[in-house]
Amino acid sequence: MNYNVTIVKKPGSNRLYTSYQFNGKPVVRSTGLPDTSVNRAHINKFIIPKYIAALVEGRDPTAVARKLSYYLDKVLENSKNRGKSYSTQATYASGAKKALELLGDRPINTYKTCEIEKMIDSMVSKRKNSQKTISTYLAPLSLAFDEAIKNEEVGVDRNPVTLATRPKREKEEKMKPFTLAEVMNMIHAAPGEFKKFLILAFFTGIRHGEVLGIQRGDLDIENNIISINKQFNITYSQENAKLKTHKNKSQYDSKVPSIIWGLLGELPTVPNANVIDRTNMKKAKRDWIREEWGKALFEAGIKAEGRTPYVTRHTFVSIALSTKVNPLLVTNNTGHTDLKMIEKAYGTLDLQKEDFEDLSDMIQKQISAQDAGKLAS
Template identity: 30%
Template sequence: MDRGHRGITIRGNSAQIAFTYQGVRCRETIPMPPTKAAQKELVLKRQMILYEISTGTFDYCKHFPNSKKAKEFRKTRPDQYTIGEALKNWLQRNQSRCQPSTIRDYSSAIYHHLIPVFGELAISELTAIKVKTFLADVDLSNKRKSNILIPLRRVFDELYHDEIIDKNPLERVKNLPVSTREPEPFNTDEISRILRQLKGQEKNLIQFAFYSGLRTSELIALRWQDVDFNKNCVFVRTAKVRGHLKCTKTKSGKRDVTLQPQARDALLNQQVLTGEQNDIVFHDSRTNQPWKDDQAIRKIIWTPALKRAGIKYRNPYQTRHTFASMLLSRGENPMFVAQQMGHKDWSMIIKVYGRWIPQPK
């Protein structure tokens, strides 16, 4: 064979085949003994590749299974690219774009739920009915089911917009309805009974929670530099989720909260304990170190206090509901309450807390 044959370059005991596939110039090197028979076979192989490309039957991985390009081109073949591969690649691409807690949730959804069920399927094999069957069979809350589908929806959205698939089966799968829990705020007597069960840092933390409306994840991330006694407010900028500091849940969550008298008193009492040479306001009194996560507060402080006070258990989030209902009951403007809570508008206030808004006479 002529060493200068078009599309083929001989290099000792190997040869490089060049061809164009999907508008991309490709070059693949394969081992080849320096014999005429091997060279003739190489010409036939290239001709076969060109023929398969022209007829739309070319399988890159079949011809070059160890090629890096083959793995990339598989992503454009919905009949070959598996859902498991797509999910893993999507997760890897988003590692630096998302908060660690978000990546942890996505990883759990992908590796514990989606891949075991759909991982071996080719992209083209997924149908809406298969997803609906999965949702019907898995024993989880509707909210959790919807969250599990988020990575799968994102992957198929990308595939559709990149024109790798002609239709997105997830568009025919609606999120399941989630029942909203009614707020169960604490009354002033219950608040007093709970606070009487606490002392020191624990009392300051829970008192501040009741009278500031901050989420527990925002409470444990609050810094002294975010407290302004002169302006009588705290600046909510960060939250601590699963040991990691992050921005507030939403853009509107970044807010200035006016200090109610009881909240101000709690901070003044806390300042004596952690105000000197400390960044974080509230500490775990057992270690005198900042709280690692909000779950520890529920187990160590909240639940035992309610039990000792003889009060029916409600989760710590009810301190937010208590704060909102107190402000509204005394006639505060719903727009002001929405801002204090970190809502982007007052529609949620009306929807969730409407019965605490005094009716005009």
């Protein structure tokens, strides 16, 4: 049998094709690659040997391949087996669903780089997604092609996602933090459980999922410490208490200003009781946070100016650093392993000039006893 596979070109096309015989019939398939010396060398070295191996086994090299959905499922399975966080698994699942919606489900060796670029253009123009959001959606798709390459899927020799041209990343404007007066007004305007949420978010700098995951047993009131060891996934209604707080630390202690205990009001007595009661939160917690955030802004008479609930962390860091709280303390409270992220957002830090070691000193020097009394009422 003839196992000869050669490179050919079609008239009027700049793409390279492969020519071979299968079941006695001539077959010509596009590689999707432009005619360059580098691509010809790549086809000779990597693609043709795979085609010949498939022909020896009696398979048409380019006609049989597993579908995109098969490899996306592999990516989701791997993310679970390798201990990826619940939020990462959810993000991958969302990205996989989006890829199938926009690209369709075909044999994985039929997708071209131009299709990926068209998908990206669609997301940019019609959906107005940021580059960060687009990269999030593309992550599981790129991993799916990596899986196909690792599995030596015939016809998949390069990852079209990594080859695709993406829009130039626009410089992101830094989110404007709240002033301490605005923080006080927001907290004073917020009702019930959302008031507790804002107190913990603004005065500790910890992540929103971590705030919702705090239980009474995590509070060390005598030493002004909150142990962060789990979080509530704010995207979904269900809870995963075993979720790690972030990639590098599964648990850390957040040193908090003593003033917050009086502001939080009555706390539960049972160790595993949630500090913020989620009983009546029927919707996804992110939706609950956004909805209550809008109400609090309105009641406080504060313009959002593009500031989302995430600004609580930004505000904490901004107020702390502007009032000379030690950056190492700020870094620990926000769950980072080093100063890199703080420096990236706020510039070079001078550790020698930071003289406040206690967050309580910083907060209490700026909040009058009268204001604190209003908040607690």
